[in-house]
Amino acid sequence: MADFVAAVDQGTTSTRCMIFDHGGNEIARHQLEHQQIMPQPGWVEHNPVEIYERTSAVLQTVMNGRGLCASDLAALGITNQRETTVVWNRRTGRPYYNAIVWQDTRTDRIASALDADGRGDVIRAKAGLPPATYFSGGKIQWILENVPGVREAAEKGEAIFGNTDSWLVWNLTGGVDGGIHVTDVTNASRTMLMNLETLDWDDELLGFFGVPRQMLPEIRPSADPDLYGYTLDHGPLGGRVPLAAVLGDQQAAMVGQVCLRPGEAKNTYGTGNFLLLNTGTELVRSKNGLLSTVCYKFGDQPAVYALEGSIAVTGSAVQWLRDQLGIIQGAAQSESLARQVPDSGGIYFVPAFSGLFAPYWRSDARGAIVGLSRFNTNAHIARATLESICYQSRDVAEAMEKDSGVKLEVLKVDGGVTANDLCMQIQADVLGVPVSRPVVAETTALGAAYGAGLAVGFWSNADELRQNWNESRRWQPEWTDEQREKGYRCWQKAVSRTLDWVDVS
Numbered sequence: 304m305a306d307f308v309a310a311v312d313q314g315t316t317s318t319r320c321m322i323f324d325h326g327g328n329e330i331a332r333h334q335l336e337h338q339q340i341m342p343q344p345g346w347v348e349h350n351p352v353e354i355y356e357r358t359s360a361v362l363q364t365v366m367n368g369r370g371l372c373a374s375d376l377a378a379l380g381i382t383n384q385r386e387t388t389v390v391w392n393r394r395t396g397r398p399y400y401n402a403i404v405w406q407d408t409r410t411d412r413i414a415s416a417l418d419a420d421g422r423g424d425v426i427r428a429k430a431g432l433p434p435a436t437y438f439s440g441g442k443i444q445w446i447l448e449n450v451p452g453v454r455e456a457a458e459k460g461e462a463i464f465g466n467t468d469s470w471l472v473w474n475l476t477g478g479v480d481g482g483i484h485v486t487d488v489t490n491a492s493r494t495m496l497m498n499l500e501t502l503d504w505d506d507e508l509l510g511f512f513g514v515p516r517q518m519l520p521e522i523r524p525s526a527d528p529d530l531y532g533y534t535l536d537h538g539p540l541g542g543r544v545p546l547a548a549v550l551g552d553q554q555a556a557m558v559g560q561v562c563l564r565p566g567e568a569k570n571t572y573g574t575g576n577f578l579l580l581n582t583g584t585e586l587v588r589s590k591n592g593l594l595s596t597v598c599y600k601f602g603d604q605p606a607v608y609a610l611e612g613s614i615a616v617t618g619s620a621v622q623w624l625r626d627q628l629g630i631i632q633g634a635a636q637s638e639s640l641a642r643q644v645p646d647s648g649g650i651y652f653v654p655a656f657s658g659l660f661a662p663y664w665r666s667d668a669r670g671a672i673v674g675l676s677r678f679n680t681n682a683h684i685a686r687a688t689l690e691s692i693c694y695q696s697r698d699v700a701e702a703m704e705k706d707s708g709v710k711l712e713v714l715k716v717d718g719g720v721t722a723n724d725l726c727m728q729i730q731a732d733v734l735g736v737p738v739s740r741p742v743v744a745e746t747t748a749l750g751a752a753y754g755a756g757l758a759v760g761f762w763s764n765a766d767e768l769r770q771n772w773n774e775s776r777r778w779q780p781e782w783t784d785e786q787r788e789k790g791y792r793c794w795q796k797a798v799s800r801t802l803d804w805v806d807v808s
């Protein structure tokens with residue numbers, strides 16, 4: 304009898320494998336970082352071979368560490384950083400180029416040209432996305448146009464595209480020896496190439512980016528009782544395990560937080576922040592700068608959609624304090640440093656390192672710290688960094704309320720930054736609603752495990768998952784309304800100072 308479900312969470316900064324039992328409790332985990340390659344300002348790449356090696360290593364370490372074998376696992380689910388683009392050769396298994404990461408802004412001219420000639424509106428209508436450097440379509444176009452030999456190989460069906468989910472599934476199911484070339488509907492909904500209503504690749508959208516259809520993976524349900532396939536006997540799990548679910552990481556976090564009813568929402572605080580609201584089987588189109596996206600599709604049930612507010616830089620701003628400014632030694636120290644001061648001393652930090660994503664979608668913005676005086680110290684900068692995470696979340700929460708009419712009563716949170724108690728208190732203050740963190744903060748991996756477990760009958764329905772959800776801590780707002788609104792007005796003024804900084808026309 305298989306007592307556990309495994310999940311791989313292939314994230315922006317690291318890859319982790321986690322094993323869960325039927326109660327949704329974490330049994331084992333291992334995590335490895337991979338290199339962030341930044342060859343030019345605004346460019347961010349990962350090495351896909353390194354990512355697969357790290358994935359194999361975390362799977363092996365977890366299995367060996369707990370003395371588990373493949374037959375102990377009912378299923379494997381995969382969740383991944385979305386949009387990040389890999390193009391590889393299906394005969395040799397070798398990538399043509401590094402993965403171009405979702406944060407990479409090299410395609411800003413491709414993106415702004417889409418709005419100049421009306422294609423942008425078609426993309427908004429069909430894909431639910433604003434033209435932006437964020438999504439995969441422009442990244443594939445860049446590889447087709449700039450890496451010698453790829454266009455010809457793509458026309459012949461030899462050069463194939465995938466986000467990191469497809470790359471991992473292809474390798475785990477055989478690679479050059481019959482690996483399957485698939486993705487799930489949530490990942491496909493982030494490419495600018497899929498029609499949100501038909502849930503299929505759209506020829507008009509493919510034409511906008513010059514992408515040959517034969518490059519693209521087959522789109523499958525997020526949790527698939529027919530199974531994606533099996534891991535290999537000689538693979539990192541040491542045997543055949545049903546690969547039963549694939550979900551983009553933010554959608555997986557929705558499942559892990561059991562936001563499975565319309566009106567339920569969560570905010571994940573990782574490298575960036577992603578606030579998603581379940582809108583049910585109704586596709587809600589944003590008028591306020593949010594994305595419409597697929598939340599999940601379980602088997603042959605209708606797809607469930609979400610509104611999403613994507614924020615490019617939140618936890619990575621904390622990394623910037625550590626790696627570039629050197630004012631903290633580790634991410635956790637951002638809290639002790641910020642606690643040295645009662646407020647940010649009048650400064651506001653807008654970390655528009657990759658332009659601004661939702662709700663602004665301004666690739667011409669760049670980061671700024673405004674309001675500086677000689678009074679300010681590193682502690683104020685640390686505090687302003689935490690505040691920037693919370694104010695950006697308020698920007699998207701406001702847009703979400705306008706689009707959906709749903710008033711947030713409590714914000715469910717998860718992800719690495721939620722370990723920062725001060726940041727969560729500031730979030731409650733800035734939003735004016737309570738913030739609630741679950742016991743299992745690794746909701747992304749848990750969501751992939753839930754998808755895989757539902758597909759193979761390890762869990763039978765959403766009610767079982769709901770019983771597994773428990774709160775670990777809740778923060779109540781402490782600021783007065785006057786404090787809250789004054790702070791937010793200053794934030795909006797600071798944002799306006801970052802716009803129109805670089806020329807992307």
Ligand SMILES: Nc1ncnc2c1ncn2[C@@H]1O[C@H](COP(=O)(O)OP(=O)(O)O)[C@@H](O)[C@H]1O
Nearest residue numbers: 314316573574618619621634635718719720723
């Ligand atoms: N105590 C902390 N305070 C603030 N930020 C933190 C803390 N711990 C981790 N982080 C940030 O959380 C991010 C990692 O979170 P994680 O959920 O693992 O992200 P991802 O899935 O994007 O790789 C990093 O950007 C790191 O700077």
Ligand SMILES: O=P(O)(O)OC[C@H](O)CO
Nearest residue numbers: 314315384385573574575
């Ligand atoms: O890997 P994360 O957690 O930073 O998530 C990245 C998002 O999927 C980008 O859209």
